[in-house]
Every structure is written in C-alpha cells, then in structure tokens.
Amino acid sequence: MLKPQQVSIETGVLKNRLTAAYENLRMSGQSMAAVRHFEDLWDIKERALLERQQSVVVPSGWLSQLEQAAEKVEKLH
Numbered sequence: 001m002l003k004p005q006q007v008s009i010e011t012g013v014l015k016n017r018l019t020a021a022y023e024n025l026r027m028s029g030q031s032m033a034a035v036r037h038f039e040d041l042w043d044i045k046e047r048a049l050l051e052r053q054q055s056v057v058v059p060s061g062w063l064s065q066l067e068q069a070a071e072k073v074e075k076l077h
Helices: 011-028 038-050 060-076
Strands: 006-010 055-059
Touching: 006 011, 006 060, 011 038, 011 055, 011 060, 038 055, 038 060, 055 060
Parallel strands: none
Antiparallel strands: 006 055
16 A cells, blocks of 8 residues: 555656656756756666566655746756
8 A cells, every 4th residue: 555645656657757757857957966866767677677566655745846847947948
C-alpha cells in the first residue's frame, strides 16, 4: 500500500523524465545537484531496470521537484 506522499510510476516513464531533465540541465550548464534528489531518483531507476521492475514507488515531492526544475530550464530556452 502506498503512503500518502508516495506515487507509483512506470520505470520507463521515470527513465524518460530523468533523461530529459539530465539533458536540459546539462545544456543549460546546471549541475544535477540543482535538482534535489535527482541522484536518488536515478539510483532507484537504475535498480528497477536491473531488477526488471515495471514500476517503482517514489516520494511524490521528488517527482514534483524534477518537473519544476525541467520547467524552469525550458523557460530559459
């Protein structure tokens, strides 16, 4: 059962979001540290891929931060 602050996300969707965020941040010259918990999400994604999990459960706030960072970078372009 999910805790209230957690969401389930397909591993492929998480991979795509992280890859897009990585590319956007890299192109804008920002560090991955600009997105709090980026490395945590990346590690969760990598583990899920290795274990062939279809989905993972992550804190919803982490995904929100990832999306907000991506939006900020897109607005700069």
